[in-house]
Amino acid sequence: MLLDGDIGEVNKEQKDFFQKLQGVTAHLSDLVSMILDVSRIQLGRIKVDRTELDLNVFFGEVLNIMQSKAKEHKVKLTQAVQEKMSTGNLDKRLMLMITENLLSNAIKYTPEGGKVKLEVKVESGALKFSVSDTGCGIPKQDQDKIFGKLFRASNVRNVDGNGFGLYVVKGAVEAQGGTISFRSQENKGTTFSVELPLPQKS
Secondary structure (H helix, E strand, O other), X not given: OOOOOOOOOOOXXXXXXXXXXXXXXXXXXXXXXXXXXXXXXXXXOOOOOOEEEOHHHHHHHHHXXXXXXXXXOOOEEEEEEOOOOOOEEEOHHHHHHHHHHHHHHHHHOOOOOXXXXXXXXXXXOEEEEEEEEOOOOOOHHHHHHOOOOOOOOOOOOOOOOOOOHHHHHHHHHHHOOOEEEEEEEOOOEEEEEEEEEOOOOO
């Protein structure tokens, strides 16, 4: 309301301050939502609300959102998305949680000039997608704990993060009957791969 001038005109300095404030508020809102999702996963009460999802439109929207973040971090974001995929009976909120977390992490942990790639296809009645990066990788000694709640790899503790992301991603994947795996090499990069069954709407 303040930014829109609903209660009066604001000058440039005030507008810049309100924009920063809006960003902080959005971040806090996202964090609260994630904490609630963590609680639901712990209790086994994560809700799956399946709807018919146009996969090409969905991944196009996700890429549009993440391109600005990639540009901000000076990382090249590319895609190899299968054309004319079938629709899938999936939970859009959980799908956003999965894809945005994986892409956001890949961008955040990849140095300037690095690359992130999203690959998507439908095969044998399942949605298969992966997020690859040329980032810092996950140290071998940390790899068995990477999906743990609040866990952060030893080589990224100086980078802003809360340790909830991958825990929530795994919960959102498994709630929809899917699986998630990864391969990683420190200082070389990481690839997360997700496979989700595509039940047809009854």
